[in-house]
Amino acid sequence: xxxxxxxxxxxxxxxxxxxxxxxxxxxxxxxxxxxxxxxxxxxxxxxxxxxxxxxxxxxxxxxxxxxxxxxxxxxxxxxxxxxxxxxxxxxxxxxxxxxxxxxxxxxxxxxxxxxxxxxxxxxxxxxxxxxxxxxxxxxxxxxxxxxxxxxxxxxxxxxxxxxxxxxxxxxxxxxxxxxxxxxxxxxxxxxxxxxxxxxxxxxxxxxxxxxxxxxxxxxxxxxxxxxxxxxxxxxxxxxxxxxxxxxxxxxxxxxxxxxxxxxxxxxxxxxxxxxxxxxxxxxxxxxxxxxxxxxxxxxxxxxxxxxxxxxxxxxxxxxxxxxxxxxxxxxxxxxxxxxxxxxxxxxxxxxxxxxxxxxxxxxxxxxxxxxxxxxxxxxxxxxxxxxxxxxxxxxxxxxxxxxxxxxxxxxxxxxxxxxxxxxxxxxxxx
Amino acid sequence: xxxxxxxxxxxxxxxxxxxxxxxxxxxxxxxxxxxxxxxxxxxxxxxxxxxxxxxxxxxxxxxxxxxxxxxxxxxxxxxxxxxxxxxxxxxxxxxxxxxxxxxxxxxxxxxxxxxxxxxxxxxxxxxxxxxxxxxxxxxxxxxxxxxxxxxxxxxxxxxxxxxxxxxxxxxxxxxxxxxxxxxxxxxxxxxxxxxxxxxxxxxxxxxxxxxxxxxxxxxxxxxxxxxxxxxxxxxxxxxxxxxxxxxxxxxxxxxxxxxxxxxxxxxxxxxxxxxxxxxxxxxxxxxxxxxxxxxxxxxxxxxxxxxxxxxxxxxxxxxxxxxxxxxxxxxxxxxxxxxxxxxxxxxxxxxxxxxxxxxxxxxxxxxxxxxxxxxxxxxxxxxxxxxxxxxxxxxxxxxxxxxxxxxxxxxxxxxxxxxxxxxxxxxxxxxxxxxxxxxxxxxxxxxxxxxxxxxxxxxxxxxxxxxx
Numbered sequence: 001x002x003x004x005x006x007x008x009x010x011x012x013x014x015x016x017x018x019x020x021x022x023x024x025x026x027x028x029x030x031x032x033x034x035x036x037x038x039x040x041x042x043x044x045x046x047x048x049x050x051x052x053x054x055x056x057x058x059x060x061x062x063x064x065x066x067x068x069x070x071x072x073x074x075x076x077x078x079x080x081x082x083x084x085x086x087x088x089x090x091x092x093x094x095x096x097x098x099x100x101x102x103x104x105x106x107x108x109x110x111x112x113x114x115x116x117x118x119x120x121x122x123x124x125x126x127x128x129x130x131x132x133x134x135x136x137x138x139x140x141x142x143x144x145x146x147x148x149x150x151x152x153x154x155x156x157x158x159x160x161x162x163x164x165x166x167x168x169x170x171x172x173x174x175x176x177x178x179x180x181x182x183x184x185x186x187x188x189x190x191x192x193x194x195x196x197x198x199x200x201x202x203x204x205x206x207x208x209x210x211x212x213x214x215x216x217x218x219x220x221x222x223x224x225x226x227x228x229x230x231x232x233x234x235x236x237x238x239x240x241x242x243x244x245x246x247x248x249x250x251x252x253x254x255x256x257x258x259x260x261x262x263x264x265x266x267x268x269x270x271x272x273x274x275x276x277x278x279x280x281x282x283x284x285x286x287x288x289x290x291x292x293x294x295x296x297x298x299x300x301x302x303x304x305x306x307x308x309x310x311x312x313x314x315x316x317x318x319x320x321x322x323x324x325x326x327x328x329x330x331x332x333x334x335x336x337x338x339x340x341x342x343x344x345x346x347x348x349x350x351x352x353x354x355x356x357x358x359x360x361x362x363x364x365x366x367x368x369x370x371x372x373x374x375x376x377x378x379x380x381x382x383x384x385x386x387x388x389x390x391x392x393x394x395x396x397x398x399x400x401x402x403x404x405x406x407x408x409x410x411x412x413x414x415x416x417x418x419x420x421x422x423x424x425x426x427x428x429x430x
Numbered sequence: 431x432x433x434x435x436x437x438x439x440x441x442x443x444x445x446x447x448x449x450x451x452x453x454x455x456x457x458x459x460x461x462x463x464x465x466x467x468x469x470x471x472x473x474x475x476x477x478x479x480x481x482x483x484x485x486x487x488x489x490x491x492x493x494x495x496x497x498x499x500x501x502x503x504x505x506x507x508x509x510x511x512x513x514x515x516x517x518x519x520x521x522x523x524x525x526x527x528x529x530x531x532x533x534x535x536x537x538x539x540x541x542x543x544x545x546x547x548x549x550x551x552x553x554x555x556x557x558x559x560x561x562x563x564x565x566x567x568x569x570x571x572x573x574x575x576x577x578x579x580x581x582x583x584x585x586x587x588x589x590x591x592x593x594x595x596x597x598x599x600x601x602x603x604x605x606x607x608x609x610x611x612x613x614x615x616x617x618x619x620x621x622x623x624x625x626x627x628x629x630x631x632x633x634x635x636x637x638x639x640x641x642x643x644x645x646x647x648x649x650x651x652x653x654x655x656x657x658x659x660x661x662x663x664x665x666x667x668x669x670x671x672x673x674x675x676x677x678x679x680x681x682x683x684x685x686x687x688x689x690x691x692x693x694x695x696x697x698x699x700x701x702x703x704x705x706x707x708x709x710x711x712x713x714x715x716x717x718x719x720x721x722x723x724x725x726x727x728x729x730x731x732x733x734x735x736x737x738x739x740x741x742x743x744x745x746x747x748x749x750x751x752x753x754x755x756x757x758x759x760x761x762x763x764x765x766x767x768x769x770x771x772x773x774x775x776x777x778x779x780x781x782x783x784x785x786x787x788x789x790x791x792x793x794x795x796x797x798x799x800x801x802x803x804x805x806x807x808x809x810x811x812x813x814x815x816x817x818x819x820x821x822x823x824x825x826x827x828x829x830x831x832x833x834x835x836x837x838x839x840x841x842x843x844x845x846x847x848x849x850x851x852x853x854x855x856x857x858x859x860x861x862x863x864x865x866x867x868x869x870x871x872x873x874x875x876x877x878x879x880x881x882x883x884x885x886x887x888x889x890x891x892x893x894x895x896x897x898x
Contacts, residue, residue, distance in 0.1 A: 226865075241434040284469065285519060298456040299464035300472050315471050327452075335455040341450050345443055352439040356432055368435055377440040379449065386452035 009061050010341050015073035016057055023080025026308055030088060033244060033309040041090050042417030045098035049083040050096075052105040060417075064111040066428070067420030070350035075398055075413050077343050082399035085328055087267075088309050089320040093401055095180045098316065100403035104410030118418055122362045132171040135164045136214070163404035165227045166395075170411050172231060173238070173369035174430055179207060180242035181361040187243050197404025204248060211235045223271060225263075225385075226392025230349050230376055236364035238365060277390035294385065294412040297323070297330045305333025320401040325385040344378045347371075354420040359427070432722070443874045446601045447725035467522035483533040483556035485513055486523055487565040488591075488779055494526075504603060506565055508572030509598045511546065511623035512724065515603035520610055524558060524623075525778065526603075528724050532557040532781045532792070546649075557792055558782040562591035570891035574884040579618060579872035580851075581625035581756040582884070584892045589797035589864045590773025592722070593892055597624040617629075626726045629753040630870060633840030633877065635691045635853045636748035640763050641687055641815060644698045646808040650685035652815060656694050668740035670696050673824070673841075688814045688823030690839065692747040692816070699746020705735045707746065713803040714755065714762050715772055723778045723795075729758040740767060748840060760868040763838075763855045764824050767863030768791040769806040770780040774798045825854065827882035830889050834860035837885070839877030849873045852880035865892040 027046045029039050053076040060072070077100060087094040121128065144154045144156035144161065154161045157158065187204045211232060240249045263270045276288035284292040293316045300311055313319045315325035328339040352373035360363035374397050381400070384391035441573060456464075464470065482502070486493035494513050500642065504513060508864055516525020535556040569583040570579050583650040584594040595800050599620040613620050644650045661677025686694035699707060711731045719728040732751025734741060746752040756891040757775060765772045776797070782789040804812075816836025819825040825837035840853030852874030857863045865870065867885050874880030 004867070137474060237438055241431050241438055244434045294470075294472045295456060295464055296461075296467070296472060298453070299461035300470075301457050302461050302465075305776075312472050329453060329457060332453060337453040337457065338450055341446050341453070345446050348439065348442050352435055355435050361431065364431055364435070368431075368438065372438060372442070375445075379442070379445045382446075383447050383452075386449060386456060388449060388452050 005061065006321060008064070009069055012057060012060070012072055013177060014067035015070065016053065016076055019077035020053065020080050023050055023076060023084060023209040026081070026086075026181065026394040028081055030084065036265065042087065042094070045094035046080075046087060048095075048098040049079055050102055052102045053079065055103050059109050061115060065113055066203045066418065066420050066424035067351060067417040068354050071347065071354070071416055071420070073351060074347040075344060075410075078340075078347070078398040081340065081343075082324075082326065082396075083360045084308070085324060086320060086401050088331075089313065089327055092384050093320070096403065099403055100406045101410070104407040107407060108410040108414030108417070111411060112417035112421065118363055118366065118415075118422060119301045121174050121366075124182070125182075126173045126174050127177070127239060128171050132175065135168055136217065139164045142301065160192045163402070165224060165304055166243075166402075166404035166408035169227075169234070169373055170415075173234065173366065173373055173412070174415070176207075176235060176238045177365040177369050181237055181320075181365050182393070183311030183363070184242045187248075188245075201288065204243075207239075224393065225273065225390075226394035228392050229385070229392060230380055230394060233380075234369060234373045237376070238369045238401070241372075242361075242365060263411050269334040272390070273390040277387060280387075287307055289393065291387070293314075293317070293325050294326045295387075296299050297326045298386070301333045305329075305331050305336055307331060310379070321395065322391065323385055324400045325382045328399070329385075341382070344375070345347045348375050354416055354423070358419060358423045360423065363423055367416055367419045370416050372389075374393075374409070458480045459882045468523075468527060469519070471518040472700070473522070473534070480536045480805050481535075481555045483558045483784070486558055486560045486841070487563045487568075489558070489564065490582070491565045493561065493563070493565070498518060501604060506568055506572075508600055509563065509569055509604065510574075510601040510603055511597045512561075512563065512595050512624070513605045514724070515601065515605065516517075516609050516845065517610075519607055523816075524603075524724050525561065529559045529778060532559060537638050538658065539685075542646065553783050558784060558789065560779045560782060560800060561572065561600070562586070562589075562593065562777055562779045563591045564594065564892075564895045565886070567594040567703060567892045567895050572600075573887050574869070574888050575871075577583075578874065580778050580870045580874065581868075582870075582888060583625050583756045583760040584888060585760045585773070585775070585866045586896060587767035587866050588855060588896075590761075590775050591765065591797070592757075592775055592777045593865065594888070595625045597622075597628075608623065616831060623725070624756065624872075625872070626722060626755060626757045628870075629727050629729065629755055629852075630851055630872075631749060631842035631844075632752055632759060633748040633761050633842030633851065633853050634692075634753040634878075635762075635838050635840035635855045636745075636752055636754070637687060637690065637695050638652070638766065638812065638816075638838055638855070639711055639714055639716075640685075640695055640699055640702070640746045640748075642714075642766065642804045642808055642812050643702050643707060645811050646710070646804040647702060647706065649701050650683045650698060652682065652687075652811055654683040655680055656683060656686055656691075656697075658691060658693045661693065663696065665696060665743045666740040667701075668737060668744070670743065684815055684818050685743070687823060687864070688819040688825075690819075690824055692828065696743035696770045697748035699743050700739060703744070704735075704867075705744050707731070707742070708801065713772065713801065714758075714765055715800055716758060719800075720755075720761065720775055722757065722775050726757060727755055729754040747844060756868045756870045758872075759853070763857050763866040765803050766809050766816070766836075767857040767866055768837075770802050770804040770809040772800040772803050774800050813857070813860055817858060818855065824878040825856070825882050827878060828854060828856050828885040828889070830858065830886055833858055833889070836860045836863075836891060837882065839882055841875070842874055852877045854878075854881035854885050855880075856889060858893060864896045867892065 027043050064129050086097045145390045155164050187201055236249050276291050280288040280291045297313055297316050311330040313330045348371055355364050355367035376395055379397045381394045383389040395402045396408045436573050460614055480796055482496045484492055487493055493506055494502050497503055512524055514526040516526050533556045567584055571670050573581050575596050575598050579598050582596045585594050601620050653824045657680045661672040670692050672691045708731055716729045719725045730753050734765040776795055780794040781792045783792050813836050818834045820829050820837045821825045824839045828837045835858040837856035844851045852871040854877055856870045857866045867888050869881040869884045871880045
């Protein structure tokens with residue numbers, strides 16, 4: 001339970017003041033370049049984001065939150081860069097983006113400060129699992145295709161649309177943390193031997209097969225390569241942290257690798273992504289147009305960048321969803337790209353710090369899962385942007401345009417803060 | 431679980447470092463070449479910010495200028511290939527590409543004026559590019575060519591400057607994006623700049639090279655007597671026939687040149703030998719791309735080494751594996767006009783900054799020599815041969831009243847089942863040459879009938895333009 005006594009959280013306040021500089025500087029730069037007043041309606045979304053972050057901080061202070069004080073500033077910095085980028089790329093969408101962010105911030109606040117306990121999530125893990133499966137099932141039946149790609153990845157509700165795979169990520173981490181913290185002892189017993197060959201315990205085999213199958217469903221039926229990769233990667237990371245057996249992880253990875261190779265040969269859309277990744281110059285006017293434009297965009301940024309609103313990131317089709325890193329890199333330069341990566345690194349380190357300080361295995365796995373998910377998501381999308389790997393339709397957490405992703409990311413921040421707070425309270429009692 | 435958490439953290443951070451490395455590669459190492467890719471649409475955006483410079487003919491007539499929307503207006507349609515197109519999707523060619531930095535003003539501030547504009551964030555002003563092209567000669571060449579496929583090239587032999595360069599079918603660079611797929615699909619291949627990049631069998635125009643080599647080596651003189659009673663010969667089972675009918679029993683080498691005897695040149699080629707023939711061809715510039723300023727294709731004697739006797743013989747009279755561009759043939763003629771000195775053909779005369787005080791020269795190109803191909807005496811003898819070909823030979827149709835013209839026709843095999851390519855190359859005035867003219871008509875038939883007559887009005891126009 002949260003103790004309703006105010007706490008200073010002065011480190012967080014100080015870091016926030018620095019972390020919001022990109023938001024305010026970026027807005028000022030946009031105002032100068034676009035020759036608009038700072039009070040112009042176009043910049044309200046950015047101010048809304050700053051306000052939302054400030055409100056979250058104040059609420060944590062008032063609520064006497066004892067959790068980590070670096071996570072929120074790191075997220076605030078990224079969200080500030082995100083809203084400036086969305087304002088610059090698709091000004092008309094910025095307001096909607098800031099509304100989703102506010103919603104996400106409130107959700108995070110409720111999760112972080114609400115009168116509940118993560119133990120409840122641990123206890124109801126199978127309910128969470130059922131909810132996740134239900135979500136997939138509903139999407140398969142009633143999913144809508146919003147971007148004309150032929151993939152029905154969205155759910156409509158009361159006139160709003162939502163991408164269920166984003167919420168599914170959160171449910172997955174919550175379930176796996178509960179399942180693995182409970183079963184890790186069982187998994188770790190010496191494997192039974194059948195005819196001299198070690199047979200992994202059922203508690204290991206069942207989730208591996210289930211995850212593998214589930215990701216295949218996501219990949220094959222929903223054609224969502226990025227999400228499948230992300231789900232499985234997060235699963236492997238949590239499995240590894242829970243049981244510490246590298247060969248189990250490698251075996252699971254090999255099984256997934258085989259499925260991925262099979263997909264390459266079975267599905268044209270996967271093959272296309274891989275082919276244009278390997279050689280973008282095969283069809284720069286057609287199939288690989290986007291990736292070639294992205295290369296031009298990054299090159300144009302150079303070391304120092306073209307300056308905000310002074311480059312041409314919009315030559316890259318769907319830059320605000322598919323190539324946010326590239327759009328940022330063009331106008332902020334290599335200096336900006338590295339700073340953005342550094343900010344994610346700070347978030348990862350802060351998040352893993354929460355995990356390391358946790359004494360409770362469930363909270364430790366929860367924090368680890370959240371960080372692994374965010375970290376892998378960053379690697380997947382930025383890796384796709386810089387051609388480390390084929391591009392997949394994964395969002396850049398807190399930066400890309402996309403409401404569902406924003407909400408899910410903030411929910412995870414909430415979980416992280418919650419776990420951190422409960423550990424601090426538990427440590428104080430001990 | 432703490433060690434695993436740390437290991438996971440190390441893994442994620444190491445992957446981030448790889449991402450940083452990739453970002454560094456694209457934004458620092460690969461950036462210059464990617465940014466200079468002609469297809470990069472950013473090049474066009476920079477244009478719209480700057481006022482792209484104009485392209486002028488040598489007298490200052492405007493050939494290309496920008497409209498307010500940034501598109502380019504070409505005033506002399508036949509220069510489509512020379513000035514080139516600028517397309518965000520399909521890239522940039524021609525002078526627009528070669529002088530892009532100057533025209534767009536991205537080559538750095540060109541004057542104090544530019545620097546101030548840059549500091550004040552005003553649109554920069556690209557420099558004007560003045561070509562060596564003469565709009566009048568260009569129009570005469572385009573008119574002579576009409577709608578026939580082929581090319582006409584006119585060089586000022588005194589400097590190597592290109593006075594006219596016409597190519598058919600021509601392209602209209604303006605709004606080429608909309609017509610791109612049609613241009614690509616067109617069997618006539620309009621995107622090929624025939625004058626500088628088209629490669630053709632030169633036919634008898636190559637006899638200029640063979641004859642010059644033979645005379646320069648002292649193997650023949652114009653007066654050398656040759657015997658060719660049947661008008662045909664057989665080398666290694668390969669039958670070679672002459673075009674002159676009826677054949678004459680004996681005549682001198684000059685007559686053999688004027689009436690383009692293949693038998694005489696096959697024999698001469700065997701005497702010169704492959705190595706020396708290749709060496710003379712290389713001296714004339716064949717085998718290297720001519721540094722015109724816009725893209726050119728390098729002409730070639732052929733890849734087969736060593737040549738069989740029959741291949742050497744047919745190379746000597748202009749068939750074999752020879753492939754020459756019209757521009758290269760013009761350079762051969764200009765070399766003979768210049769007493770054996772090979773000129774570098776050039777098309778950009780100078781780059782002019784536009785300042786508030788008027789144009790100011792930023793860079794001026796000077797005539798340069800590519801070296802010596804043959805002695806002055808050889809070149810003089812060659813001019814006499816070319817004069818004879820116009821006075822009493824296959825090149826009569828190129829004669830211009832009141833001026834002595836030297837020339838050589840060519841009739842080159844094209845595609846099986848199609849008419850031959852018709853060539854003519856000429857220089858004028860013969861005694862103190864100022865211009866070299868090359869006419870190529872694709873599938874035109876006989877050089878003497880299809881190409882030589884087209885040269886006459888072009889020679890007249892170019893002599894007028896160079897009279898000052």
